[in-house]
Amino acid sequence: MGETGGPATIKAFEERLLEVSEDLPKRLRQCADYVAANKDRIAVSTVAEMAEGAGVQPSAFMRFCQILGFSGFSEMQRLFRDSYVGGWPDYSTRLHHLREKAEGSPSALLAEFVEAGRASLENLLKTIEPQTIEQAVQALAGAHMIHIIGLRRSFPVASYMAYAFEKMDVPAMLHSAVGRLDNRNAIRSGDVLLAITFSPYSSETIELVESVRERGIPVVALTDTIVSPLRKFDAIALSVSEVDFGAFRSLSATLCLAIALSVAVGTRRSV
Amino acid sequence: MGETGGPATIKAFEERLLEVSEDLPKRLRQCADYVAANKDRIAVSTVAEMAEGAGVQPSAFMRFCQILGFSGFSEMQRLFRDSYVGGWPDYSTRLHHLREKAEGSPSALLAEFVEAGRASLENLLKTIEPQTIEQAVQALAGAHMIHIIGLRRSFPVASYMAYAFEKMDVPAMLHSAVGRLDNRNAIRSGDVLLAITFSPYSSETIELVESVRERGIPVVALTDTIVSPLRKFDAIALSVSEVDFGAFRSLSATLCLAIALSVAVGTRRSV
DNA sequence: TCAATAATGGACTATAAATTCCATTTTTTT
DNA sequence: AAAAAAATGGAATTTATAGTCCATTATTGA
Numbered sequence: 001m002g003e004t005g006g007p008a009t010i011k012a013f014e015e016r017l018l019e020v021s022e023d024l025p026k027r028l029r030q031c032a033d034y035v036a037a038n039k040d041r042i043a044v045s046t047v048a049e050m051a052e053g054a055g056v057q058p059s060a061f062m063r064f065c066q067i068l069g070f071s072g073f074s075e076m077q078r079l080f081r082d083s084y085v086g087g088w089p090d091y092s093t094r095l096h097h098l099r100e101k102a103e104g105s106p107s108a109l110l111a112e113f114v115e116a117g118r119a120s121l122e123n124l125l126k127t128i129e130p131q132t133i134e135q136a137v138q139a140l141a142g143a144h145m146i147h148i149i150g151l152r153r154s155f156p157v158a159s160y161m162a163y164a165f166e167k168m169d170v171p172a173m174l175h176s177a178v179g180r181l182d183n184r185n186a187i188r189s190g191d192v193l194l195a196i197t198f199s200p201y202s203s204e205t206i207e208l209v210e211s212v213r214e215r216g217i218p219v220v221a222l223t224d225t226i227v228s229p230l231r232k233f234d235a236i237a238l239s240v241s242e243v244d245f246g247a248f249r250s251l252s253a254t255l256c257l258a259i260a261l262s263v264a265v266g267t268r269r270s271v
Numbered sequence: 272m273g274e275t276g277g278p279a280t281i282k283a284f285e286e287r288l289l290e291v292s293e294d295l296p297k298r299l300r301q302c303a304d305y306v307a308a309n310k311d312r313i314a315v316s317t318v319a320e321m322a323e324g325a326g327v328q329p330s331a332f333m334r335f336c337q338i339l340g341f342s343g344f345s346e347m348q349r350l351f352r353d354s355y356v357g358g359w360p361d362y363s364t365r366l367h368h369l370r371e372k373a374e375g376s377p378s379a380l381l382a383e384f385v386e387a388g389r390a391s392l393e394n395l396l397k398t399i400e401p402q403t404i405e406q407a408v409q410a411l412a413g414a415h416m417i418h419i420i421g422l423r424r425s426f427p428v429a430s431y432m433a434y435a436f437e438k439m440d441v442p443a444m445l446h447s448a449v450g451r452l453d454n455r456n457a458i459r460s461g462d463v464l465l466a467i468t469f470s471p472y473s474s475e476t477i478e479l480v481e482s483v484r485e486r487g488i489p490v491v492a493l494t495d496t497i498v499s500p501l502r503k504f505d506a507i508a509l510s511v512s513e514v515d516f517g518a519f520r521s522l523s524a525t526l527c528l529a530i531a532l533s534v535a536v537g538t539r540r541s542v
Numbered sequence: 543t544c545a546a547t548a549a550t551g552g553a554c555t556a557t558a559a560a561t562t563c564c565a566t567t568t569t570t571t572t
Numbered sequence: 573a574a575a576a577a578a579a580t581g582g583a584a585t586t587t588a589t590a591g592t593c594c595a596t597t598a599t600t601g602a
Binding site: 040043044045081084085105106107109110111112113114117118121124125126127128130133134136137152153155156157159160163164167178199224225226227231232241248249250251252255256257259260261262263264 | 285288289292303304307308309310311312314315316352355376377378380381382383384385388389392393395396399401404405407408423424426427428430431434435438449517518519520521522523526527528530531532533534535
């Protein structure tokens with residue numbers, strides 16, 4: 001076996017469900033009704049749980065899955081699980097292979113990065129919490145001056161935000177560490193620090209955040225994951241996880257968030 | 272059994288993860304990082320899948336679960352399954368919701384930029400010509416030194432590529448115009464100039480391209496559309512049109528192209 | 543009402559996944 | 573540099589779950 005005539009997309013699944021549920025014996029109809037009302041549970045439940053929810057025996061639920069065209073419950077479940085996690089299974093390994101083969105054409109490489117970028121964007125919407133952005137915007141919009149720090153890999157993001165703020169007449173200062181100049185004393189009470197750092201976290205950024213937090217100045221952080229070292233300092237942390245390729249990441253999601261944040265701050269201020 | 276000292280809520284889980292991830296051996300840290308970046312997967316994956324994603328053995332992942340305080344993976348998974356009300360119903364409807372319902376809020380803005388980014392990425396694949404990238408890669412890979420210039424809005428892209436090249440041991444120099452220093456004499460025969468500019472085109476970049484082309488040095492350009500002034504100077508021009516929202520563009524597509532180009536050059540060189 | 547057919551429930555089996563254990567490797571300490 | 577401790581990988585084991593089968597019960601039509 002291995003082949004299946006079962007629905008391949010959620011949409012197809014819904015159609016098939018509708019089409020089938022016309023004339024169904026009692027128990028199977030219970031299954032159909034329950035599934036229709038609880039599609040999202042399929043991904044995280046066992047047959048036994050689904051059956052119980054529908055008020056039928058597991059075997060009845062199995063028959064129901066088969067009627068829909070799947071080989072069994074597992075196959076149906078896979079459809080829902082896959083569609084939940086979106087498509088970015090192992091880009092890191094996929095891209096890793098590409099690099100090792102070295103003979104990926106540039107345009108194939110581009111296609112990979114585009115795909116990774118798209119997945120990152122989707123993921124961004126799933127993970128960002130509206131109230132956290134709201135907090136960040138509020139803090140930044142109320143700041144006397146916004147100090148931006150982001151080095152190495154994060155520097156593009158930092159410089160972009162500096163550019164955007166400048167264009168919107170929001171007072172902002174980019175701490176670029178040019179010439180190893182340390183401008184930490186430019187950060188005064190009433191200001192806010194916007195720190196951007198991704199693994200591997202640069203120590204300069206962490207130190208700055210630490211010293212600034214000690215003085216009670218608010219910090220908004222753009223970082224990856226919840227295990228970022230910035231979390232320790234009780235900053236308003238927005239985390240973006242981006243597919244990466246060794247030391248590289250396409251920054252698509254990060255920049256999207258960055259610009260949305262900038263524009264939100266810019267408009268909030270000018271009101 | 273039935274007893275558990277494990278975190279009972281997602282919030283507690285995150286705290287515990289943070290607290291624990293300070294000092295963790297290599298493999299277990301990989302687990303922590305992967306989990307932090309893919310919390311949503313826990314509910315719908317098996318240990319084997321999670322372990323593979325984190326790049327470790329299943330047994331290592333099990334140990335990680337136990338360190339977090341759970342009896343095993345299943346218990347940890349139960350936490351996520353129970354709290355799974357859904358990142359549903361999937362991307363497009365979610366996006367729709369954010370845009371409509373949260374009008375004017377930062378997250379609505381984010382949704383707009385995400386959408387713009389996605390559209391740009393899609394468009395990028397359609398418009399870029401494989402043989403042009405190929406040419407660009409060839410030129411850059413053969414260069415003695417790559418000089419990068421990109422100012423204002425393009426500066427993030429330029430700095431990102433400089434970072435990427437550095438990481439891949441490709442000799443590159445970023446012309447940042449700090450202190451208005453002009454390093455045009457650093458550009459020698461055998462080198463290649465990588466110029467990045469978007470409307471409104473900065474005169475410094477155009478001038479540099481002009482002077483460099485007069486000396487017969489090849490130029491690779493990242494620019495928008497075909498009417499870019501860089502076209503005049505017979506450079507290898509890759510054009511990206513970014514969908515913009517308001518006066519700002521998210522640079523998603525541009526950075527995707529930039530990183531693909533960088534990586535292609537890096538791998539081509541090292542062969 | 544009785545026979546034929548379909549549907550159902552529950553026990554049984556096969557399969558896949560979680561978990562444990564231990565030999566091997568790596569790191570740390572003396 | 574050697575010994576001790578910690579971490580790791582992979583095979584072996586256990587447990588949970590999916591999937592099957594068949595005896596029993598309900599339904600339908602003559």
